[in-house]
Amino acid sequence: MYKKTVEIKNTLGIHARPASEIVKRASKFKSNISIEKDGMEVNAKSIMGILMLACEQGSKITIVADGEDEKEAVESIVELVDNKFYEE
């Protein structure tokens, strides 16, 4: 298992487009990937799940992956979040 915590930096937080970007990335990996925020855990391959976390700007999320490509999976999503989903 591999995990990392990141802060959401983009102004709008995780809205529909960023959420679908996460799903697209997560779906490329074989590992089980989940995202945790304030004690709630959702599947990173689910838009609905990610939206329900209601991640605003400044909130912290933990990305957890378990499987053969766990490290790459987590780093790939962290990279997306750090770059504000390439939208600002």
Added chain:
Amino acid sequence: MKNRVFRGIPASSGIVMGKAYVLSREIFVPSLARKTTEEELATFYSAIKSTQRDLEGIIQRLKEQKSHEGLKLIEVQLLLLKDPFFVETVENYIREGEGASYAIHKFIETLKTEFETIGDPYIKDRFLDIKDVARRVMRKIEGETGELSYQEPHVLFAHDLTPSDTAQLDKEYVLGFVTETGGKMSHTAIIARALGIPAVVGVGGILKEVKNGEQVIIDGFRGVVVVAPDEDTKRTYEKRIREYREYEKKLEKAKELPATTIDGKEIDLTANIEIPLELKPAVENGARGIGLYRTEFIFLTDDGLPDEETQFRYYREAAEMFRDLPVIFRTLDSGGDKILGWQYLKEDNPFLGWRGIRLTLDRKEIFLSQVRAILKASSYGNVKIMLPMVSSLEEVERARELLEEAINGLEKEGRHIKKPVEMGIMVEIPSAAILSEHFAKHVDFFSIGTNDLTQYTLAVDRTNERISYLFDHVNPAVVRLMRQTIDAAHENGIWAGVCGEIASDPVAIPLLIGLNVDELSLTPALIPQIKGIIRGISYQECVKIAQEVLKMDSARKVRKFLSQELLSRFPHLENLLVEVDND
């Protein structure tokens, strides 16, 4: 029980009589029946597949119609349909012993509670998309088609129409709408007006009162719905419908004719556009261009600010449709809360706050990307730029600098721009009207926004019911500001138009002509009616009417005088006046 009458909000004008078609999905009760777990799972999977085919079919159709907005909505639904959270949750409920249909119902209910705790209204709204998809799947299982489909034309009754419903409405089969929720500016109301379908919204509880196939009358002028009308009522309405049709026919004949007064003064009649769906009705109703293209709809998305390319596609579509006729794009006119998210929500006086040009000059990347997209569209037609909420000359100067910056940037990239691209302003803040002689030296045209000008001049919030009696755009104070603005424009060799609701208020038309207005921009569906008035009056008479009005001291006197003047010339308008006032 005979002749049940219900009242709601008149959302789109016209009267129709027909059979009711009730979309009862809000009171839909999922069946509790259950076969084996395997059979229920199989039912669920095949319903998903069949929903997927429906959505792909809609996508295909929307692509053919080039409806970008609709397309985006349905594509999101397709993603949601395959969402593991949805599929796995429903699978689990089925394994726990529920029937497929009830499992989906349970999923929606659980999700509803989860989403209720979320503060962000934009994310909250995504719940509606999820519900829309889940219900499509549920309707497959229950044996309904899931699509709006009819054998013959009907009046549609619904709790609310979802965006995907409105994206697939077929005008030939929908005579009119009645919804339980919504207001004048709701999505449903805008679509109804765009399609020219009569609609009454906000009729609470109506779904329980009307049955499929029952005869109904809807009066979109007065906001009245009559269920199972008796013979007398039917006769009255049949007469009104006949009269209205004859009137429309007369207007139809004038479609190709110019909006010219008896003594030869021509007024440019152009259209106000809120969504691209209105472009075609604008052409069909004989608009001589777009006098006000509101761009807010492009920005009201939930996935951040729209990129330049997306904007360009919309602007180009409009420019191409009107070719040589002008298309005036108003730059983004909204408060920060609408486009930048809920964290900008709190302002004590949003109407006096950070909005319109104030916001876009502060966040100049928004202004630049919009202006660049408009400039790119310039080679496809005759585009112009209009700035909203201008209150000082510095704003015009700053906008001009950014416009130059955008032009230079695009030319360096080797883009062709048809120059000069004209830039005008909305005159809607009293300071701009009072100083119009100075503004006129720095811009290419004025368009008077009477809704805000009235609101700011009279200090009357037009959404506040308690003081709505004070709001009247023919108030002499507003009329004087209009006159001052139009005169200043002409003295400086530029034109002045009007794009507020006053331009579709029949009684005000002679006054506006008498004030020498050059252009009137209004809702596409009302263009023929206003043209009928212009073609039936002389400019000389209008000048006299305007002179009389300028002597008056109260809005009430002005309105009474204007109504008398209009009715003495157009007695047949009496039936329509009340209604248009509401509009």
